[in-house]
Amino acid sequence: MSVEHCVHVTGDRAGQRLDRMLCEAIAELSRARIQSLIEEGCVTVNGMAAKASYRGREGDVAVVSVPDVRPVDLVPENLGVPILYEDDDLVVVDKPRGMAVHPGAGVDHGTLVHALMFQCQNLSGIGGQLRPGIVHRLDRGTSGIMLAAKNDAAHERLARQFAERRIRKEYRAIVAGAPTWSEMDVDAPIARHPSERKKMGIVPTGRNARTLFRVMASGDRIALISARPFTGRTHQIRVHLVSLGFPVLGDTVYGKNAADRFRGTEIGIRLKRIDGFCLHARSLEFRHPVGLHEMRFEARMPDDMNGILMCGGINEEEWEK
Numbered sequence: 001m002s003v004e005h006c007v008h009v010t011g012d013r014a015g016q017r018l019d020r021m022l023c024e025a026i027a028e029l030s031r032a033r034i035q036s037l038i039e040e041g042c043v044t045v046n047g048m049a050a051k052a053s054y055r056g057r058e059g060d061v062a063v064v065s066v067p068d069v070r071p072v073d074l075v076p077e078n079l080g081v082p083i084l085y086e087d088d089d090l091v092v093v094d095k096p097r098g099m100a101v102h103p104g105a106g107v108d109h110g111t112l113v114h115a116l117m118f119q120c121q122n123l124s125g126i127g128g129q130l131r132p133g134i135v136h137r138l139d140r141g142t143s144g145i146m147l148a149a150k151n152d153a154a155h156e157r158l159a160r161q162f163a164e165r166r167i168r169k170e171y172r173a174i175v176a177g178a179p180t181w182s183e184m185d186v187d188a189p190i191a192r193h194p195s196e197r198k199k200m201g202i203v204p205t206g207r208n209a210r211t212l213f214r215v216m217a218s219g220d221r222i223a224l225i226s227a228r229p230f231t232g233r234t235h236q237i238r239v240h241l242v243s244l245g246f247p248v249l250g251d252t253v254y255g256k257n258a259a260d261r262f263r264g265t266e267i268g269i270r271l272k273r274i275d276g277f278c279l280h281a282r283s284l285e286f287r288h289p290v291g292l293h294e295m296r297f298e299a300r301m302p303d304d305m306n307g308i309l310m311c312g313g314i315n316e317e318e319w320e321k
Contacts, residue, residue, distance in 0.1 A: 005029075009060035018045065019052040022064060029064070030159035037064060076118035077109065083119060084297050089154040089290050090147060091120055091133075094299040097143035098275030102134055116148055123148060124155035135159055139235070141250070141276025144171070145284040145299045157289035162232065168285040171227040171237055172301055174278035174308055175246040176258040178218040179225075186211050186240040190233040199253060200235045202243050209233040211240045219313035221261065222249065226282075237279065249308065250277035266311045270304065278305050 007025045016024075019038060023031040037043050038052045042065045045054060056062070079099075085092040093112070095101070100111045116123055116133055123133030133148040135158045149155035161167045191206030193199040210230040217224045223246070227237045238254050241247060247255020249262075250271050262268035271278075285296045309315075 003066045005064040005066070007062045007064070009056040009058055009062065011058050013056055014058040015055055017052065018043070018050055018054040018056060018062065021056050022062060026064065029066070030156050031163045032159050033156060034064070037066065040067075042067060074103065074114060074117060075109075077114040078118050079110065079115035081112065081115040081119065084145070084299065085295075086120070087150075089150055089288070090158070091116065091150060092284070092297050093146050093148070095138055095143060095146045095281075097141060097277075097280075097302060097304075100140045101137045101146070112146065112148075120148075120150060122150050124150060124152050136162055136232070138281055139276075139279075142171075142279045142281060143276070143299075143302050144281025145169075145297055146281070147284060147286065149289070154289040158286065161286055161289075165230060165232075166287070168283075169229055169281065170283045171229070172216075172280045172282045172305075173225045173227055173237065173241060174249045174305060174312075175223050175225055175241055176221070176249055176255065176261055177246045178221065178223050179215050179244070179246060182215050184213045184244065186213065186244065188240065188243060190236060190239055200233070200239050202239060207231075207233055209236050209240070211237055213241070213244075217309075217314045219309070222267065222308070222312035222314070224309060224314055238277075248277045248279050250274050251279075252277075267308055270308050270311065274304050278308060280305060 005026050007022060013021050019031055019035050022034045023029065035052050041049055043050060043062065045060050045062050082094040083091060084094055095112055100107045102111050102113045113134065133150065135147055135149050135155060138144065138146055147158065149158055187210045188202045189204060189206035190200050190209040191203035193201035194203065208231060212228045214226040215223055216226050229236050238248055238251055242254040247258045249258065259268065259271060262271060280301050283296065283298045288295055
């Protein structure tokens, strides 16, 4: 049986966007979850379907129908994903580069979801049949820290932290070139590229996106960059870095010509062996969804990235500081 929430629009709520108003009125549903329900046609206003951008009027009655979670039909797979922490509410893993987070077009096995279903006793069902437990995501070509929820209450609370930008993330990227700056705060909106539909780009009318970059070490034609994203746009770090002229090594979407600089070199040989690109989710800080205590986790960079750094003249003391 689905659960229904009925929200009456009073004077203090009039004029608010529907998704924001419902998020404030229904504590157990995150804004992202409400937006998803609106898109699925599970939200009505005065008996009619409404958009997330609808501005409520005094006297309106909004009904949110939260459907039962669909059973998961995926077959668990023993893929040996490293688990950094696990309790009754969540699990923190170190996702290998080259592994998709969840099934999708052309991907029906070997994903992080398949691995978690094998390694964990249960996962939140809010993500739906193909994304159980998944609160956020990393690109297939990115390695590092990921967080998954093991029950629906934890899922909602963690999703809310992400939506409200209260989760702190840090990435490490190896880029082509050596920046002359030590720190760069990039605040540039991102949207779908106007002519290349598989890419994102900096577009004046796009959604706000901000990333703080810090040069950790520079070597022979490459640099190690720390990236702290304050927003969570698709391909945000990769797009912002290439806009500065420093594409992520191995990124064939945004920096395909960068590989030419290393043709015939040891770095170039190592790059060909990488299933993805040199971007790693290094750390994640958040508040436990039940205990409410602060938690922080780190994942060391994979050996293939370490090897490229050494070939570029950057030693371990510099990249682990």
